[in-house]
Amino acid sequence: METREMRYFVAVAEELHFGRAAERLGIAQPPLSRAIQRLERRLGAALLERSGRRVSLTAAGAVLLEEGRAALAAVEAAERRTLRTARAAAGRPALVLATKAGATGDLLAALLDTYGADPDAVPVDVVLCGIGEQARLLRDGTADVALLHRPFDGTAGFDTEDLRTEGQVAVVPAGHPIADRPSVTTADLEALPDLPLPRWPLPDGSYPPGPGPEVREPTQLLQFIRLGRAAAILPESVRCQLVDALDAVPVVDAPRVTTVIAWPAHSRSPAVAGLVRAATRLSEPQPSV
Known part of the structure; x- marks a missing residue:
């Protein structure tokens, strides 16, 4: 299969609409439809179920979508690395x-x-x-x-x-009662009513349900902790970033x-x-x- 055909199919499979896929690709709809039909004939398998204006993936189409995304990502990665290698060869x-x-x-x-x-x-x-x-x-x-x-x-x-392996600590606002303990467990932290644990994004970009704040990176999280809105379990090395407004307590059962x-x-x-x-x-x- 050509990468052009793969891009065409992935666009249709993601949009589940030939018109939107054609617009996304910047081509007319009829040649897009013909290209998908040629691909199906060559593979000897139906990739899409067409019913009026509705389009859905067959089992074979779902497999090709997953594999096609990976293949296109690999091609794009190869292009980027090749360009950097060329710049290096040119003295940059x-x-x-x-x-x-x-x-x-x-x-x-x-x-x-x-x-x-x-x-x-x-x-x-x-x-x-x-x-x-x-x-x-x-x-x-x-x-x-x-x-x-x-x-x-x-x-x-x-x-x-x-490079290094380390334990984890609970980062909490300075002066909070839990900061006076020599160590805590994850259960201790999960039971705190006033300092919920943060919610990190899932692979699809959404957040799990829960009372904690939505965060994307540690510096943002530390601000929530300083405001008294959260506690967090972070690697021991975070201590070097802590200011007077924050304390760290070892978490004895957290994974290293x-x-x-x-x-x-x-x-x-x-x-x-x-x-x-x-x-x-x-x-x-x-x-x-």
């Missing part, structure tokens, strides 16, 4: 690093300093993302490398190196968080390899003085 190399806004700030600063001291280092553009966006940018070719956090971020399809540096498994970029080497040097035990 650069790396794009994606990381969650407000997270791993100390580690990121140390990584950029360590890599910058390498004589072969290239400029690094840092993209600060919302929750869960780093992996998407890495998959679609927008980013060359990313800092991810297990168990919250998926790393399937990436090569990774562990591992920060990893991730890159596409098929990457052959010398610049990516250099950045990964710099990151792994940071994770090595330092000699005692």
